[in-house]
Amino acid sequence: MIRVKNALKRYGSLVAVAGIDLVVEEGECFGLLGPNGAGKTSLIRMIIAASPLSGGSIWVDSSDVTKDSRRIKAKIGVVPQEENLDVDLTVLQNLTTFARYFDIPKAEAKQRALANLRLFELDGRQHAKIDELSSGMKRRLLIARALINQPRLLILDEPTVGLDPQTKHLVWQKLRLFRDQGVTLLLCTQNMEEASYLCNRVAIMNEGKVIATEPPQELLAKYGGKRVLEARPRPEARDLVLQELTEAGFEWQAVEDTLYIFQDSNQFLEGGVLEVLNILSQRTPTLEDVFLRLTGRSLGE
Amino acid sequence: MGVSYRSWRVWQRNRDVFFKLWRSEMPGFLAEPLLILLAMGLGLGAYVTMEEGGRYIEFIAPGVVAGYAMFSASFECTYGSFVRMHYQKTYDAIITTPINVEDVIAGDIFWGATRSSLTACAVLAIASAFGLVNSWWALLVLPLAILAGLMFSSIAMLYTSLSPSIYTFNYYFTLFITPMFFFGGVFFPLSAFPTIVQHLSWIAPLTPVANLTRALMSGHPGEGAWWGLAIVVGTTMVFFPLSLRTMRNRLLK
Numbered sequence: 001m002i003r004v005k006n007a008l009k010r011y012g013s014l015v016a017v018a019g020i021d022l023v024v025e026e027g028e029c030f031g032l033l034g035p036n037g038a039g040k041t042s043l044i045r046m047i048i049a050a051s052p053l054s055g056g057s058i059w060v061d062s063s064d065v066t067k068d069s070r071r072i073k074a075k076i077g078v079v080p081q082e083e084n085l086d087v088d089l090t091v092l093q094n095l096t097t098f099a100r101y102f103d104i105p106k107a108e109a110k111q112r113a114l115a116n117l118r119l120f121e122l123d124g125r126q127h128a129k130i131d132e133l134s135s136g137m138k139r140r141l142l143i144a145r146a147l148i149n150q151p152r153l154l155i156l157d158e159p160t161v162g163l164d165p166q167t168k169h170l171v172w173q174k175l176r177l178f179r180d181q182g183v184t185l186l187l188c189t190q191n192m193e194e195a196s197y198l199c200n201r202v203a204i205m206n207e208g209k210v211i212a213t214e215p216p217q218e219l220l221a222k223y224g225g226k227r228v229l230e231a232r233p234r235p236e237a238r239d240l241v242l243q244e245l246t247e248a249g250f251e252w253q254a255v256e257d258t259l260y261i262f263q264d265s266n267q268f269l270e271g272g273v274l275e276v277l278n279i280l281s282q283r284t285p286t287l288e289d290v291f292l293r294l295t296g297r298s299l300g301e
Numbered sequence: 302m303g304v305s306y307r308s309w310r311v312w313q314r315n316r317d318v319f320f321k322l323w324r325s326e327m328p329g330f331l332a333e334p335l336l337i338l339l340a341m342g343l344g345l346g347a348y349v350t351m352e353e354g355g356r357y358i359e360f361i362a363p364g365v366v367a368g369y370a371m372f373s374a375s376f377e378c379t380y381g382s383f384v385r386m387h388y389q390k391t392y393d394a395i396i397t398t399p400i401n402v403e404d405v406i407a408g409d410i411f412w413g414a415t416r417s418s419l420t421a422c423a424v425l426a427i428a429s430a431f432g433l434v435n436s437w438w439a440l441l442v443l444p445l446a447i448l449a450g451l452m453f454s455s456i457a458m459l460y461t462s463l464s465p466s467i468y469t470f471n472y473y474f475t476l477f478i479t480p481m482f483f484f485g486g487v488f489f490p491l492s493a494f495p496t497i498v499q500h501l502s503w504i505a506p507l508t509p510v511a512n513l514t515r516a517l518m519s520g521h522p523g524e525g526a527w528w529g530l531a532i533v534v535g536t537t538m539v540f541f542p543l544s545l546r547t548m549r550n551r552l553l554k
């Protein structure tokens with residue numbers, strides 16, 4: 001569905017996307033995972049033809065984004081990170097006006113708009129102004145709007161950021177529904193739970209590059225180890241601890257004063273190091289830990 | 302790329318919003334021109350004798366029609382377009398659909414031209430209520446206002462595409478639009494001014510529009526009308542494509 005080849009994005013001397021290759025297959029949910037500034041949004045803007053490529057090429061559904069942008073945009077739905085509903089129009093008019101941008105006939109547009117509002121439990125608010133909606137409602141309306149052209153590819157940039165748990169689960173459930181109906185999803189997120197719940201495959205991005213692409217379970221198996229120890233040794237003991245860990249062959253990452261130690265099934269910590277380590281928790285690894293191990297950064301950064 | 306019929310979709314969006322909110326726009330295109338006609342035309346006009354004969358209010362009425370057509374188009378494609386682009390992110394949303402940047406900008410400019418003509422229509426109606434419209438030629442003021450609106454909207458859009466913030470529009474109106482209103486042949490014949498001001502007035506885009514409107518409303522469009530028309534069309538042909546280009550560079554980063 002999407003084919004990205006050596007895509008490059010420069011803003012002056014700043015390199016936002018530093019040569020990315022990836023393929024999103026038809027019907028899958030593909031996650032782009034990475035901290036702020038990793039280049040996720042820049043990549044997405046190039047895919048939706050809102051930003052010219054500085055190098056490389058991108059095809060969506062076999063069309064080149066630099067040549068066939070209208071054709072591509074007719075087939076995709078975009079849920080932006082920044083809410084951009086039309087505040088001059090009501091909830092319902094937002095959808096019908098958007099439908100008109102796709103040349104959808106009036107009667108059909110109204111029918112689809114009402115159906116989408118029902119789907120996202122907004123049908124009671126169809127005549128409300130945008131300013132009267134809560135942020136959760138706005139986000140649901142953004143998704144309802146992106147679906148108005150019945151897209152084959154839905155691109156979502158952090159769709160659940162800042163939502164309460166209830167709304168978050170409503171959105172996730174709907175996205176799963178679309179995926180099961182055969183819609184291809186490209187999901188940009190910093191939320192590991194979201195990625196593991198929805199995505200068939202995940203690409204981990206850091207500093208403009210993709211550093212790993214796997215299904216979430218395989219990422220965990222490959223990079224997570226068996227257990228993760230979170231430890232905060234006293235500053236004076238830190239050098240000693242790091243030396244011991246390295247000698248014993250452990251993989252670890254330090255984030256500020258906290259150490260994350262990745263323990264495989266055949267590895268054990270013993271001796272004096274245990275006493276100065278000051279272990280805070282031991283747990284089974286999550287995608288967050290995988291990310292940390294691969295990039296040395298936590299996602300929230 | 303380029304402009305397609307889809308710019309019409311953007312025009313429709315602006316039209317729908319306008320007819321939803323038109324009451325708040327009333328003072329701008331009805332009350333203000335009426336006040337100007339009363340204060341300047343009747344008030345000041347009582348002390349003014351025209352060299353060519355005729356009443357002063359008859360002289361300024363066509364200028365006020367042209368001037369407010371200019372204001373309408375200019376407001377629409379400065380403040381209006383900037384708010385949609387910068388604050389409401391309406392453009393960003395629209396360009397994720399099959400509508401491209403050029404369509405969005407052209408749609409806004411066409412809407413600016415429509416506003417110009419709607420305003421001209423309203424002021425013309427007021428002028429005719431004062432008995433200041435003497436000829437059926439005056440009906441041609443409406444298509445003229447569309448052409449003039451295209452010109453003023455394109456110039457405004459170019460300025461908007463280069464504006465870092467909404468405050469810079471103060472300069473646009475104080476240094477460009479308002480001086481044209483005073484020195485572009487609306488209130489005084491250009492011959493009233495010193496030579497240097499006359500030269501400046503001749504290159505102001507409002508001058509040919511005011512002169513054309515006056516010719517049509519008095520029912521005596523002469524040879525010079527074609528020249529005026531050529532200036533309006535020529536200016537539009539420069540600024541329209543230029544503004545599409547600068548807006549494209551601004552929005553697609």
